Amino acid sequence: MWNNSAVVKVPVLKLKEYPSEEAETVDEVLYGMEVLVRERTIKGWASVETSYGYRGCVRTEGLEAHEWNVRRWQKLSKYVVVSPSADVFEVPGYKNPYLFSLPRGSLVAASDQEGQAGWNQVRLSDGRGAYMRKGQLRPAAALHCPAEQEEKLRESLVRTALTYLYTPYRWGGKTPWGIDCSGLCSMVYLLHGIAINRDAKIKKGYPVKEIPVCRVKPGDLLYFPGHMALYIGGLNYIHSTGRTGQDGVVINSLNHMAEDYREDLASTITAAGSIF
The missing domain is CATH 2.30.30.40 (SH3 Domains)
Structure with missing residues (x-):
């Protein structure tokens, strides 16, 4: 029985660009997360929207959509x-x-x-x-941190990001089994009860606002063309990269004297963003 809401009942449900296994994976929706079922597409597929506003198509076999079960879950x-x-x-x-x-x-x-x-x-x-x-x-x-505890929240965001170190890169991924750049940043925030844009850009309607790069602090975000990272302090940032030789979640530096400096990123920062 299909209702407007459904709950993911598999560990990781791939969100596809269009209803086909051959389509690009644009996100992963995790067990227990709710989605809004917008419409049934072809047999075995549904067009859905996540709680953080991301849209795509999923296999219906990965959804618990019985109205009674969904309502109980929500309570x-x-x-x-x-x-x-x-x-x-x-x-x-x-x-x-x-x-x-x-x-x-x-x-x-x-x-x-x-x-x-x-x-x-x-x-x-x-x-x-x-x-x-x-x-x-x-x-x-307990994931929600009051706004007045800014320093505590910043420190916690950095600690959470560091737990993903050495996770392999996976396009569209957002788990310790494989994660991409925006998946890393969005999951770090989501684990603190904050939903930011899943894509590597600042988008209206989400809490991240653009700030001058010179004012970036630990827990803030750095944006590059098609890429993003989380600033951890000391001119260092953590990100998930598919670059040959790194291929996963690593720490790099904005300091041109540092061994882990990446000129290709440091020279192409397009924006910095903060929720504070």
Whole structure:
């Protein structure tokens, strides 16, 4: 049964430019995230819009769209996966077989049932109960940081970005299994409850506003032609690059004397952006 809203029920759902496996992957929507189903396209595909305003086509087999399940999901408080990957168990215990693994940023629902020591009992998108390790989850409501705690939020954004170091580059990706430049920056912010534009540009309607490059601070964003990075301080920035020899999430410098200086990027900065 199709409704206007649906919930992703697979670990990673590819968002395609048009309804075909051969189409470019423009984004990845993670487990537990809600999408707005705009229309059914060809058999097995739907045109959707994410909660952060990104549009594309997905395979319908990756969506939980039963109205009762979606409404129940919307009412439940959520946990977000904060470890690079987290296994989901039917029965708690490290030696037990796991059902599947979820990447960082995925959402599961909190259960009103007490889990065993070191474990959280959770609800999956189809209503099933399951267990996950406590240390790999954080209440989604705790991700939001008050505006007055700017310095704390800046530091946290940088720490989160650094957890993606050495993640391989993947076009359209946004998980520790593979990520692109805008996927990295958007996920870092999303893990703090802030939705920025998924593309490598400042866009009206999102919280990032352009600032002079000379005023950039840790946690702010740097923009280049078709590329973006997160500034971490000391003239250094972290980004995901497909450049031969780096191929993934690395740190580079704006200091022309530094060993990791990239002139091709430092000389082509188009803008800096900040939510502060």
